[in-house]
Amino acid sequence: MPELPEVEVTRLSFANAIAGAGIESVRVGKPLRWPLDIGPERLVGQHVRAVRRRGKYLLLDLDDGILLMHLGMSGSLSFSRHGSAPGAHDHFDLVTSQGLLRLNDPRRFGAVVFVDNETTPQALKLLGKLGMEPLGSDFAVGAFHAGLKRRNSAIKQVLLGGQVVVGVGNIYACETLFLAGIRPTLKASRITRRQAERLHAATRDVLSRAVALGGSTLRDFSNAKGENGYFQLEAMVYGREGLPCKVCAAPVRLMRQGQRSTYWCGHCQKS
Template sequence: MPELPEVEVTRRSFAGRIAGAQVLCVTLGKPLRWPLGCEPAALAGRRVISVARRGKYLLIHLDQGLLLVHLGMSGSLQFAPDLEPRGKHDHFELQTSQGVLRLHDPRRFGAVVHARSLDDASAIKLLGGLGVEPLEAGFDPLGFHRALRLRRAAIKQVLLIGDIVVGVGNIYASEALFMAGIHPALRADRLSKPRATRLHGAIVSVLQRAVSLGGSTLRDFSSAEGQSGYFQLDAMVYGREGLPCRVCGTTVKAMRQGQRSTFFCPTCQKK
């Protein structure tokens, strides 16, 4: 699943190029996770103002309303002056005066949803429960620690929920916990203030590095320019079960938490 770094890399790869474009038409393929929420023809003539991000959602702001785009499990966006004819897994296409934006999504768990504004019920339903952005100033160590003290679940699971800090998905939660030296099964409310502060810093550091490396391409992720990510080649524990820890040499282990694989070093990460 594309996580926050992949979504941010995608945003950066086309936001500047589509800004100011006029929408010519919208073409839909097979149904996605949620309906568009308006007639495609109603978007013709709108102008793209900017592209922002909230968690794992891309927000394409128009001169009237906005489009909320989620890449789901296997989605990716392309943006180019011309694209090949649509294939069977291309389910949304926004033709503009500056190029074509296309959502390719084989598993169809992604979505494009129209909202009249961020205060619209459809936007609030998707964005209202999201936590603070980890790469913005609102994510502070003390507030993070206070929120963790109210949670009795394992710290890895708390991070994945996304209502304290948004966008720390499976890959980057494993990596941040390793960097902070925290066992993924430790209860969140048992983190001391110093350990929560280390985890806060690790989350920011890991996500910033992932963005700089273009995200992670585990299967088929690419940016809107068709570029793959390389963070997975730099990972310390994720996907390295049975291999020696890059720090201490102990064999990296994996366990299941909430139907997701968690990777950790039993020596470097303590409860």
């Protein structure tokens, strides 16, 4: 579930509270996507300076080094004063002077990785090919349109790919295309300037509204304070197969694109 809004909401919910905290100990549970290939001594005694986000990655800036965290499909973070005993799906604990940061991830597609800086081979492998930040100042219509035109696959797939624009996952790709009135199967290379403008505006609109609403809680997402999100209540097409389109009342359709579900309205998304 964690797409850009959920990751950003998570970041906002604990970044200030953890800033300046000293790391006291670390606990690693079951293996995540990659091993944390350093010992606790590399982290203990350091301080968490800031928490940043790049795409769907969280970057915890330490005195020396960066802890990269990814929530995968089912991950969530909690940050609390007093830590309880870890549950079956709590796979990473960072015990700090200001509270316990804990990663819960049933499916374990998430990851915690330590890198010395953002230019190490591993950091570059993970972050180096990421596209523009949709809520950042570098997200310009011209560059967006140019990036899309270079791709030959369906616009939905290109949005998901993250090489043109980051953070747009399955829910928000569906919602964004609906808002822009664009057919999900349209080849990205055929996007017109007008369509790119609509998609650009829709992306910013959908993602920023989702952040404001605390993200989408479909199953069990919550921010680091345990609070749920409410964007799912405003979804126009995602998860609404067969229900009437909120704009034209035609039944919302479902199809598969790259082994993922695409929800769309055949009437509103014609171009």
